[in-house]
Amino acid sequence: MKIKKINFWYLTSFIISFAVAIPIITVFSSFFETTTNYSLILRDTFLYDYIYNSFILLIGVLLLTFVLGVGCAYIVSFYYFPGVNFFKWALILSFAVPAYIYAYSLTAFFENYGTAFSILKNVFGENDYNSLIPKFDGMLGAIISISFSLFGYVYVLTRASFHYQSQNLIELGKNLGFSKKKSFFKIILPSARPAIIGGLSLVAMETLSDFGSVSFFGVSTLTTGIYNAWISFDDLVLANRLSFYLLIFILGLFILENFSRKKAQYHLPSKGGFKSKVPITLSGQKSFLAFMFCFIIFFISFLFPVFQMLYWTIIFPKHFMDLNINQLFLNTILLVFLSFCFLISLAFISNYGNRVSRSKFLESLTAFSVSGYAIPGIILAVAFITFVSWFDNTVISFFKVNTIKSIFIGSILGLVLVYFIRFYSLAYNGIKSGYLKINYSIDESSYLLGYSKFKTFTKIHIPYLKNSIFLIGILISIEIIKELPITLIMRPFNFETFATTAYIFASQDLLEAAAAPSLLLILIASVFILVTSKYILKD
Amino acid sequence: MKKISLIIALLATLAGVSFADGHSKEVNIFSARHYDSDIQLYEKFTAKTGIKVNVISGKDKALQKRIIEEEKDSKADLYITADAGRLGTFQAKGMFQRGASSKAIKAAVPSNFRTAYWTGIAKRARIIYYSPERVSASDLKEMTYENLADPKWKGKIVIRKSNNVYNQSLVASLIKNNGKKATAEWAKGVVANMARDSKGNDRAQILAVAAGEADIAVANTYYLALMLSGKKGVEQQAAAKKVKPFFPNQDGRGTHMNISGGGILKYAPNKANAIKFLEFLVTKEAQEHIVNNTFEYPMIDGVEPHELVAQMGLGFKQDLKIKVSSYGKKQADALEVMLAASWK
Numbered sequence: 114m115k116i117k118k119i120n121f122w123y124l125t126s127f128i129i130s131f132a133v134a135i136p137i138i139t140v141f142s143s144f145f146e147t148t149t150n151y152s153l154i155l156r157d158t159f160l161y162d163y164i165y166n167s168f169i170l171l172i173g174v175l176l177l178t179f180v181l182g183v184g185c186a187y188i189v190s191f192y193y194f195p196g197v198n199f200f201k202w203a204l205i206l207s208f209a210v211p212a213y214i215y216a217y218s219l220t221a222f223f224e225n226y227g228t229a230f231s232i233l234k235n236v237f238g239e240n241d242y243n244s245l246i247p248k249f250d251g252m253l254g255a256i257i258s259i260s261f262s263l264f265g266y267v268y269v270l271t272r273a274s275f276h277y278q279s280q281n282l283i284e285l286g287k288n289l290g291f292s293k294k295k296s297f298f299k300i301i302l303p304s305a306r307p308a309i310i311g312g313l314s315l316v317a318m319e320t321l322s323d324f325g326s327v328s329f330f331g332v333s334t335l336t337t338g339i340y341n342a343w344i345s346f347d348d349l350v351l352a353n354r355l356s357f358y359l360l361i362f363i364l365g366l367f368i369l370e371n372f373s374r375k376k377a378q379y380h381l382p383s384k385g386g387f388k389s390k391v392p393i394t395l396s397g398q399k400s401f402l403a404f405m406f407c408f409i410i411f412f413i414s415f416l417f418p419v420f421q422m423l424y425w426t427i428i429f430p431k432h433f434m435d436l437n438i439n440q441l442f443l444n445t446i447l448l449v450f451l452s453f454c455f456l457i458s459l460a461f462i463s464n465y466g467n468r469v470s471r472s473k474f475l476e477s478l479t480a481f482s483v484s485g486y487a488i489p490g491i492i493l494a495v496a497f498i499t500f501v502s503w504f505d506n507t508v509i510s511f512f513k514v515n516t517i518k519s520i521f522i523g524s525i526l527g528l529v530l531v532y533f534i535r536f537y538s539l540a541y542n543g544i545k546s547g548y549l550k551i552n553y554s555i556d557e558s559s560y561l562l563g564y565s566k567f568k569t570f571t572k573i574h575i576p577y578l579k580n581s582i583f584l585i586g587i588l589i590s591i592e593i594i595k596e597l598p599i600t601l602i603m604r605p606f607n608f609e610t611f612a613t614t615a616y617i618f619a620s621q622d623l624l625e626a627a628a629a630p631s632l633l634l635i636l637i638a639s640v641f642i643l644v645t646s647k648y649i650l651k652d
Numbered sequence: 653m654k655k656i657s658l659i660i661a662l663l664a665t666l667a668g669v670s671f672a673d674g675h676s677k678e679v680n681i682f683s684a685r686h687y688d689s690d691i692q693l694y695e696k697f698t699a700k701t702g703i704k705v706n707v708i709s710g711k712d713k714a715l716q717k718r719i720i721e722e723e724k725d726s727k728a729d730l731y732i733t734a735d736a737g738r739l740g741t742f743q744a745k746g747m748f749q750r751g752a753s754s755k756a757i758k759a760a761v762p763s764n765f766r767t768a769y770w771t772g773i774a775k776r777a778r779i780i781y782y783s784p785e786r787v788s789a790s791d792l793k794e795m796t797y798e799n800l801a802d803p804k805w806k807g808k809i810v811i812r813k814s815n816n817v818y819n820q821s822l823v824a825s826l827i828k829n830n831g832k833k834a835t836a837e838w839a840k841g842v843v844a845n846m847a848r849d850s851k852g853n854d855r856a857q858i859l860a861v862a863a864g865e866a867d868i869a870v871a872n873t874y875y876l877a878l879m880l881s882g883k884k885g886v887e888q889q890a891a892a893k894k895v896k897p898f899f900p901n902q903d904g905r906g907t908h909m910n911i912s913g914g915g916i917l918k919y920a921p922n923k924a925n926a927i928k929f930l931e932f933l934v935t936k937e938a939q940e941h942i943v944n945n946t947f948e949y950p951m952i953d954g955v956e957p958h959e960l961v962a963q964m965g966l967g968f969k970q971d972l973k974i975k976v977s978s979y980g981k982k983q984a985d986a987l988e989v990m991l992a993a994s995w996k
Contacts, residue, residue, distance in 0.1 A: 158991055224852075225859035226887040234887070243863035251851050331813055331851060340713075341815075428885065435688060495717055502721040518725040522718065523708070602714045606680060606706035606727075617686045617709050622853055622875070625884065626688060 122566060126466025126475055129459050133482035133537045136496040139503075159351065163338035164358055166252070167321065170334060171362070173256035174263070174320045175313055181260065181410055182267025183309060187297070188407060190275035191283075193392040194400040200407040201272075202646040207414035208265045209638035211595040213325030214615065214631045215258040217624050218418035219249050220329075221425070228421060251330055258326045261414040263319055267312035274308030275301070314366045321362055322489035324598050329619070335359045336489045343495070363487040419635060425628035432626040436614070438633065445610045445637065448600075449590045451525065452532045456589055457582055459533070460540035464548055465570050468556070483538035490535055491598035497531050498522055498602070528603040535599060536589055543588070547581030548574075580648065587645040594638050611637070678704040679925040682719060684712035684733040685912050689945035696941070697932050703925050712817075716742055724919045729926035732773075732914035737821045739770045739913055740980020748915040751927050760934040760952045767977045770915030773933045774948035777970070778822050778908045780898040781869040781876065783861050796901045797826060797908065800870070801841025808867040809842065810857045813850040814990035817983075818872060822908050823990060824982035825974055829905065832985055839993035850996045855879065855888075862891040872910075873897070874947035877960040881947070899968040906969035911976055912948065 189201050222228045225243045233242040249257055282304060286296030302309075327334050333341075335355050343352035395403055426433050467475055488496075501521045509517050521527040551574065559569040575582075597612045604613065611634035618627035683690075686709040694705035708715070712733050719726050731747075733739060742748065748769035757771050765772035780800075782792060791804075800809060812819055827835045847866035854871035858879070861869045878884060879892035899907045914933070916926045932938055939955040942948065949957050956962065 224856065225863040225865075226891040231885070231887050241864065243865075251849075331815070333815070429883075432688070491714065495714065498718055498721045502723065505725070506723075516725045518722055519727065522722055523727070598714075601710040602718060604708065606708050608708075613710075618688070620711075621687060622855055622878070623688075623883075 120470070120566075122462070122466040123470040123472065123475065124466075126463040126470070127478065129463045129466075130475070130479045130482040133534050134478065136493055136500055136531075136534055137482070137488060139496040139500040159333075159338060159342075160354060160358075162333055163335045163355060166332055167334040167336075167359075167362065169252060170255060170259070170327070170332065171317060171320055173252070174260050175317060177256060177260035178264040178267050178316045179309070179313060181264040181414075182312060183271050183302070183305075185264075185268050185407060185410055186271035186275055186305075187301070188403050190272055191301075191392055192403055193394040194403045196404055196407070197392075200411060202643075203411050203415070204268055204407065205265050205646060206411075206639055206642060207262060208591060208642055209595075209635045210262050210415060210418050211325065211597070211612070211634070212259045212262040212323055213329060213597060213619075214422070214635065215262050215418050216254060216326040216329045217615075217619055217627055217631065218421040219254055219258055221421050221624050222417070223247060223249050228424065252332050255323075255327050255330045255332045258330075259320050259323055263316045264410075264414065266315045266319075267309060270308040270312040270315075271305055274305040310369060310372075314369055317366050318363065318487050321359065322487065324489055324491045325616070335362070336492070339489070339492055343492075366487075419632065422628040422632040422635070425625045426632055429625045429628070432618075432623075433629040436629050436633075441609060441611050441614060441630065441633070442637075444608060445594055445612075447525070448529065448532070448610065449593050451529045452536070452593050453586050453589055455529055455533050456536060456540040457544075457586055460537065460544050461575075461578075461582075463541060464544045465566075465574065468548060469566055479541070483541055486535065486538035488535075489598070490531075490596065491602070493535055494531050494599045494602040497527070497534070501527075523603070523605050525605060525608075528600065528605075531599050531603055532593055532596065535596075536592055539589060539592065540585055543585035544578065544581055547578040551577055584645055584648045587641050587648075591638050591641050594634060594641070676922070677702055677925075678706055679729050679922050679929050680706045680727045681708070681730045681732060681914075681929075682715045682728045682917075683707055683709045683731075684715055684738075687946055689941065693933075693938060693941050696937065697929060700932070701925075701928060703928065705929070712738060716747070719747060719917060720745065726917065726919050727921060728917050729920040729922045730914050730929060731917055732912070734910075734912040735817045735821055735979075736765075736772070736911050736913065736976035737817060737824060737979035737983045739915055740767075740977050741983065743767065743769045743915065743977075744980060747918055749918045749920065749923070751916040751923060752914075752930060754927050754931060756931040757934060762972070764972050764975050765909075765911050765913075765951065770913050771930060771934070772911030772913040772951050772976065773930075774912050774939075774942050774946060774951055776872045776874055776910055776912070776948050777899065777968075778818055778870065778872050778910060780900050781858050781861055781871060781895045782898055783864070783867050783894065784896050785894075786864075786867045792898055794903050795898060796904060797822065798830070798838060799900075800845065800868075801838045803841070803845070805845040805868060807845065807847050809845045809870070810847050810860045810866040810868070811842070811850060811870040812852070812854060812857060814987060814995040818854070818910065819870075819990070820983045820986045821910055821976075821979040822870075823986035824979045825908050825971070827982045827985050827989070828974055828978055832989060835986075836989040836992060839989045839995060843993045843995050855884075858895055859888070859891055862894040869895075873949070873961065873964065876964065877947035877958060880960045880963075881958075897964045899965060901971065902969050905973050906971035909970050909972075909976065910979070911951070912946075 185200070185204050189197055189204070220227070223246055225246075227246075229246045230242050233246075234240070282300055283296065286300045291299060321334075322336055323334075324336055324340070328337055335358055339352050339355045339359065342348045342355060463479065467479055501518060505516055505518050509515075521530065555573065556569060559573050560566075564572065594610075595612060597616055600610055600613050601616065604610075609617075611630045614630040615627040615634065618624070618630070690707075694707070698704055708728075715731070719728050719731065722728070731739075731742065750768045752766060752771045753768045757766065761771050765775065780792075780795065799805075814820070823835060823839070826838065830838070847860070852860075854875045855878070857866075857869035857871045858875055860866050876892055876895065876897060879888045882889045901907055914930055916923060916930070920926050933942070934952055936952070936955055939950045939952055943950050943955060943957050943961070947958050947961050949961065957966070
């Protein structure tokens, strides 16, 4: 059956992908203008610092998330010990804690005269404990905060990959006379490599675009550098160079990630003829060690920030009382709901358009637009504002119609649109991976039965992909509950979410007051995670 | 097609949200300086004038960027932030309009702390904190900002990073007084005296002195009062008592002062209301509210600062020679000399 190249679906997908790509183009094109505010010497100092810091941060986070993510995934997949079924899902609760809230907790606990000091004083009596308490701030603090809030990506993907590893592989190791250690490094780890790299590249992308925790710890990275150069100093030359380096970092990650995905096809397990895996039951000391490893990571990644925030909420109850929880909840849920509808429906249409038109051009445009995920939210938001005002000043004012700025800037619509651009890749790729499982022959049969494209879409694809939609929807919701920089810049007057409320207090050095909104944010995100945990763990 | 019309309907509703704020009895504030107590202040203003206060708070520069891009379509009337340098730079970009020197404001606010475009609403001093156990009164005799570069303080000083705007304003004032060259030398001396690489906020500097990591810290006045108030918990309250404030340059030009303040934006749709709001902020009622919640110094005469701030010393000589509006012009130079001295 011949499919016409240009049709309704093609056009719609084109428009969606193009709309998402616009701000990304704006980011880079606006830097081709030249304005210089820093002296050359300063600019070189900055440039070196930003690249160096981003690099160290990236390496640190990747190492730590690798150890945490793969370590946990390995232990819960291959061994049985008390609590293993609990840890399987408890470890993904770390998704509920955004890196900036983790940073608040870390500082609150370890700073001079912080919570750790109080604990030591109450247990051992008055003494000078400050010099004994390790300080997790600066680069180290940023690495820890980001790692513990992101290792879940590596954990979930690696675990899924281990889950499908057949017993045969492990027996192969045994037959070859490999020790457990050798089996792990020679067989288990390499076969999970695509999943690990996939998880790590997600972590890398989020690390490079992190703004909240690095700015809290005063670590100057490429992202804060672009923010400062572009927004604070109007130095487009420096911003341009920084974006260029950021782009190189990101491109490298994309290539790595794609490479690992291609490889993944060779590793897909076939179902027949393989024995399912039986976890080894641990006992005694080994069982205790496995339990402690998982428990400590669960504690540090989730319980620690929750306890710190809970502790403050309890000893400073006034801040909790003053909070307009209903309004904050409604605002947060409104944003989640609207973004969910927008993202899912448009990502769906675009996926379908790509599927039925099978156009190389459309595919490349979509691939490009999906890179919005790699652009830091704060940069994306400003680029969106810049684009809207440029469009308004040149195109709209030419036609002498009313201004469109107030429709898109400082409105819920504008806010949801930028969320849309930022998280489009999450929605698009999520639905795409579901689509890949539907064979093209199903579409063809549907056409043969006389179904139109629209009917095929609504009657066949949507029911088929219900689970993917649900899972992706929840992931998007969690991201939006935690989202900070876009919400800060784009939101209308008198509109606060849990994230913006926490930020505003924290920026006034009132971390105690930030505790209550932070705690509620974590709780809501946790509920979303618990609802979907069985889906996240299945796939 | 039902879906498409549904989407169109949704779009229309969303757009409607942004059109709906067309009241005339309102004032729209973009604020980079936010306290939870501000809400009560706004309520007082609304009760008095019937003018509704709408607020967006956020990061300083990002808010500025939004105002610049929105241009004449911006609904923002007032921009409020901490640090005179920030206000000065935004003014230099042509984003404010005249109006901040109405009769009432002129009468209330000393000329040193306002321009025609913006006015201070509260003051803070950037001072020295020391450990009385390790630093004696004679060590500090005639202590100045300039003396922070004295080698006798080697390994004893903590101060924030060079990217901090309060440091930039302080160093800007030094450049204004002593010239760029001398200040560049001074910055090298300060860096050589640092007890550690700069990190943390102002409160962390004070805590470092309390914890014995350093003998001297440079930080704003309200941070100590905040800790002494117990709002940061009992440990920090006790720690704050281990540290004493010292007001430098008393024998010369006086201690470096800075402000938090606000200006009327160029395209303010509710200019008259914005002026009314600024005027309200410098009334006795509003000033009392501000100083008791933020621990800043009042901008007007006849209002006492918070008791804890008063305990730190009130009769000190303020640097009134240099207008705070000059900070903005020298901040870039300030950053340059600090970075040249490898000030982190």
